[in-house]
Amino acid sequence: MEDGEEREWGAKAWTYLSSVRSLSPLIQCITNFVSMDLTANTLLSAGASPAMLHSPNESPDFTPQVNALYINVGTLSDNWLPAMELATQLASKLNKPWVLDPVAAGASRFRLKACLDLISLKPTVIRGNASEIIALAKASFPSTKGVDSSHDSTDAVEAAKSLANSSGAVVAVSGAVDFVTDGNRIVGARNGVPMMQKITATGCAVTALIAAFVATDPSHAMEATASALAVFGVAGELGMETARGPASLRTHLIDSLHGLDQTAVISGVKITAI
Ligand SMILES: Nc1ncnc2c1ncn2[C@@H]1O[C@H](COP(=O)(O)OP(=O)(O)OP(=O)(O)O)[C@@H](O)[C@H]1O
Ligand SMILES: Cc1ncsc1CCO
Numbered sequence: 701m702e703d704g705e706e707r708e709w710g711a712k713a714w715t716y717l718s719s720v721r722s723l724s725p726l727i728q729c730i731t732n733f734v735s736m737d738l739t740a741n742t743l744l745s746a747g748a749s750p751a752m753l754h755s756p757n758e759s760p761d762f763t764p765q766v767n768a769l770y771i772n773v774g775t776l777s778d779n780w781l782p783a784m785e786l787a788t789q790l791a792s793k794l795n796k797p798w799v800l801d802p803v804a805a806g807a808s809r810f811r812l813k814a815c816l817d818l819i820s821l822k823p824t825v826i827r828g829n830a831s832e833i834i835a836l837a838k839a840s841f842p843s844t845k846g847v848d849s850s851h852d853s854t855d856a857v858e859a860a861k862s863l864a865n866s867s868g869a870v871v872a873v874s875g876a877v878d879f880v881t882d883g884n885r886i887v888g889a890r891n892g893v894p895m896m897q898k899i900t901a902t903g904c905a906v907t908a909l910i911a912a913f914v915a916t917d918p919s920h921a922m923e924a925t926a927s928a929l930a931v932f933g934v935a936g937e938l939g940m941e942t943a944r945g946p947a948s949l950r951t952h953l954i955d956s957l958h959g960l961d962q963t964a965v966i967s968g969v970k971i972t973a974i
């Protein structure tokens with residue numbers, strides 16, 4: 701039973717990856733300085749087209765051209781917040797999906813408020829680690845140790861459901877199991893390797909990949925999100941077979957994502973309903 705369900709999800713994930721490769725969705729990324737390189741390379745190796753354009757002076761021209769918008773508050777500063785809000789407002793007005801990565805949401809009052817304000821602008825998907833999702837659901841500060849999670853993803857399942865219900869977004873929590881919920885249904889993806897936590901910005905990169913998958917099928921954001929997380933995890937598992945540590949895993953993960961074939965995706969994806 702579980703095997704059949706996993707294979708069905710595997711086939712779905714392969715369809716999403718194939719669509720990203722054939723459509724090459726254009727993804728506007730307003731993201732942190734740490735993650736820009738890994739995020740752009742992740743999107744490119746998956747077949748999408750990244751563009752790190754963040755000036756509010758160009759969003760009115762550029763956002764209408766994109767297939768999805770990705771917002772990440774990792775290195776937030778005062779003048780970037782209005783740029784993020786402007787781009788999300790444009791995306792919403794044009795019915796384009798947009799995805800939020802609430803990095804270190806509970807680390808400061810400024811960041812928590814910024815994330816909650818962005819969430820009021822109706823993201824399609826929010827993907828964070830367990831501590832970030834708990835901080836948002838409780839709207840509590842201080843509640844995270846910087847950008848790394850101090851909770852397991854299983855600790856954040858109820859918080860994810862509650863955030864999905866209050867925001868209307870699909871919410872994903874990453875970790876040993878990646879959980880995805882629309883507030884009603886919940887699925888878990890058991891892909892990836894622990895060493896992925898030792899590479900900075902793998903979370904940021906997978907959130908961008910979610911934006912690319914959702915861009916190909918905005919009306920099924922939950923399925924696209926779970927598929928993106930699982931596919932990234934499969935790439936991590938294959939990359940780990942030849943990696944010697946975090947630095948080589950970073951390289952091999954990107955290579956594996958680029959080289960994924962139908963058999964690897966269908967047999968590797970481990971998504972099941974919870
Ligand atoms: N213990 C684990 N086992 C397998 N995969 C994991 C594990 N922990 C994290 N991952 C995977 O690593 C990736 C990054 O998730 P993580 O929860 O570390 O994000 P994050 O804390 O937001 O990262 P960052 O802020 O550095 O971008 C995800 O694809 C996730 O599935
Ligand atoms: C380390 C770090 N600091 C701000 S953003 C970021 C990348 C991982 O989220």
Ligand SMILES: [Mg+2]
Nearest residue numbers: 803829903904
């Ligand atoms: Mg993160």
